[in-house]
Each structure stands twice: as C-alpha cells, then as structure tokens.
Amino acid sequence: MAYEFQVAVDAADPHTLADWWAETLGWEVEPSDEAMIRGLVAAGHASEDDTKTHNGVLVWKLGQAIRHPEGLARAPRVLFQTVPEAKTVKNRMHLDVRVGADDIEKVAEQLIERGATFSHRGRVGPSSWVTLLDPEGNEFCVSA
Structure with a gap:
C-alpha cells in the first residue's frame, strides 16, 4: 500500500516562512477558515492564545501550510510548524x-x-x- 505524505518544516515564524516558500515555489498558502477558528474558540475547544492575526487574517498560531496550486495530486503539502528551539x-x-x-x-x-x-x-x-x-x-x- 502506498501512502500520501506531507513535508513538515520546523520554524520560528511559520506564517512568514510559509509566505516566503509559497512565493518561491509559485504555490499558495492554504486559506484560513476564520469562522471555524472562531467557532472552536467560542466552543472552548481552543483559546485565543492558539490564534494570531497574520496579514489581517485570523490563523492558527502554531502552523501554516502551503500547497501546489493544482492540489495534492500534483505535489505534497508542506506544513511549517512552530518549534521552541532554534535551528542548530x-x-x-x-x-x-x-x-x-x-x-x-x-x-x-x-x-x-x-x-x-x-x-x-x-x-x-x-x-x-x-x-x-x-x-x-x-x-x-x-x-x-
């Protein structure tokens, strides 16, 4: 059986790095579902501390993904995720x-x-x- 995969990249600032890589590759940053995020916060499944505003959009603080403009059938998703330590x-x-x-x-x-x-x-x-x-x-x- 073959599996799909995504590439995960550790980052200090995942949203800014995702923007840079999306432009570099000609890909797109996955859109944020602000209504879903607000709904999860309102229902107590997440907190305001789990979110931030990036480029005027409410996003999850810990990560941001980019994808090929033609979708996953063309290339794997790349997820930039916050880690506490610096690259060494x-x-x-x-x-x-x-x-x-x-x-x-x-x-x-x-x-x-x-x-x-x-x-x-x-x-x-x-x-x-x-x-x-x-x-x-x-x-x-x-x-x-």
Missing part, C-alpha cells in the same frame, strides 16, 4: 527546487534578493546546483 545543525533532509539547468544561477540570485543566503555550489558529473539557506537557515538546493 545542518538539515538531514532538504528540498530541491528544480528550475532547469539554464535557470539555476538566475533563480538562485532572485532568491538571494528575496532573503535567501548563499551557501555553496555543487557539481557531480553533468549535474550542478546551488545550495542556499531560506530566511530561517534551512538548506535547500536550486537545481536542474
């Missing part, structure tokens, strides 16, 4: 943003202008990539 070591798993061989440098430069940090360039045989850090220091590669 290299990621053991990371995303490769595949842009095509001709656009690696151009896209890497655009992402650096938007808040990514350059880490290093890599090459194995005919394959090359640029490793960057997102605004919270998570490694990812721009590759073919």
Whole structure:
C-alpha cells in the first residue's frame, strides 16, 4: 500500500516562512477558515492564545501550510510548524527546487534578493546546483 505524505518544516515564524516558500515555489498558502477558528474558540475547544492575526487574517498560531496550486495530486503539502528551539545543525533532509539547468544561477540570485543566503555550489558529473539557506537557515538546493 502506498501512502500520501506531507513535508513538515520546523520554524520560528511559520506564517512568514510559509509566505516566503509559497512565493518561491509559485504555490499558495492554504486559506484560513476564520469562522471555524472562531467557532472552536467560542466552543472552548481552543483559546485565543492558539490564534494570531497574520496579514489581517485570523490563523492558527502554531502552523501554516502551503500547497501546489493544482492540489495534492500534483505535489505534497508542506506544513511549517512552530518549534521552541532554534535551528542548530545542518538539515538531514532538504528540498530541491528544480528550475532547469539554464535557470539555476538566475533563480538562485532572485532568491538571494528575496532573503535567501548563499551557501555553496555543487557539481557531480553533468549535474550542478546551488545550495542556499531560506530566511530561517534551512538548506535547500536550486537545481536542474
């Protein structure tokens, strides 16, 4: 049996990081259901402390997801979730943003202008990539 999965990314500020990654990938931030959130708070299933306002919208404080604009059939959901500790070591798993061989440098430069940090360039045989850090220091590669 095959399973579906989502990618979870630890974050200090999941909503801001979700916004950055949604723009980076051309994806969309999952919309918030403010009426549902208010209803759960009113019914005592959640508290106001579980929520916050982000970009003028009531959201769950602990996390924010992004999705491919064509839905889960196209790509897995990515969930950014709050964790109490700061990132301290290299990621053991990371995303490769595949842009095509001709656009690696151009896209890497655009992402650096938007808040990514350059880490290093890599090459194995005919394959090359640029490793960057997102605004919270998570490694990812721009590759073919």
